[in-house]
Amino acid sequence: MRKPIIAGNWKMHKTVAEAEGFLQQLMEEALPHDVEAVICAPFVTLQALVIQSAGRFVSIGAQNVHWEAEGAFTGEISVPMLQSLGVSYVIIGHSERRQYFQESDEMVRLKTKASLDGGLTPIVCVGESLEERENGETASVIQKQVQQALFDLSTHEVERVVIAYEPIWAIGTGQASTAEDAQEVCQLIRQTIAALWNLEVADQVRVQYGGSVKPDNIRTYLDQPDIDGALVGGASLTAASYRALLSAVSSEVK
Numbered sequence: 001m002r003k004p005i006i007a008g009n010w011k012m013h014k015t016v017a018e019a020e021g022f023l024q025q026l027m028e029e030a031l032p033h034d035v036e037a038v039i040c041a042p043f044v045t046l047q048a049l050v051i052q053s054a055g056r057f058v059s060i061g062a063q064n065v066h067w068e069a070e071g072a073f074t075g076e077i078s079v080p081m082l083q084s085l086g087v088s089y090v091i092i093g094h095s096e097r098r099q100y101f102q103e104s105d106e107m108v109r110l111k112t113k114a115s116l117d118g119g120l121t122p123i124v125c126v127g128e129s130l131e132e133r134e135n136g137e138t139a140s141v142i143q144k145q146v147q148q149a150l151f152d153l154s155t156h157e158v159e160r161v162v163i164a165y166e167p168i169w170a171i172g173t174g175q176a177s178t179a180e181d182a183q184e185v186c187q188l189i190r191q192t193i194a195a196l197w198n199l200e201v202a203d204q205v206r207v208q209y210g211g212s213v214k215p216d217n218i219r220t221y222l223d224q225p226d227i228d229g230a231l232v233g234g235a236s237l238t239a240a241s242y243r244a245l246l247s248a249v250s251s252e253v254k
């Protein structure tokens, strides 16, 4: 049974004080136990968030990481640095990083492997552009991205990976994918993993949908058999909205 995972991606939003205010508000009421809540925040806010969330049902993640443990890489942050803070997740290969910072499939692979080696859970992002979708290339683009990111991992490593399917045209546009289209691609992701490893492994991997997910549409995605969660940008920025996402997915009595 795969536990639903709702991850907020704050992108380049929130100062330390704003991040602390969010978490304080979020934790005013108990959080559901049957949903994994993750906040992926800017580097500078991570320490404060980890301390503040200790012992509560919310985990903290970063939005990027370098694959080397240390070295002459000005401006970069490594896996051991994140681990030493108590961070447990890291987003890898978000389309904004691929587009604006030239992250290649090979860099995504290296970052994924380094994160797993260092005990972090990677949330590996894949997704097609509008042009690729219109050209009928969605399946081949997604298969290639999944294969390139994961191909050298052991079965035990793959099981720990979370994959986020985020069609680029749906990010921040209000033009969310239909639940059926998202299911089709998330099923393809699982089939790709099954072909590379086996069905049992593919059955363990959690696959999220991301792209204009809101409290009022999240349930339609989570109702799909191959969608185990969501990676959410805009609607994760206020405590009220993020809590509404968790509540919409939880089956606990409210």
Ligand SMILES: O=C(CO)COP(=O)(O)O
Pocket (backbone or CB within 6 Å): 009, 094, 166, 170, 171, 172, 173, 174, 210, 211, 212, 213, 231, 232, 233, 234, 235
């Ligand atoms: O990029 C996203 C999450 O990583 C999605 O962003 P939005 O939820 O704002 O569309």
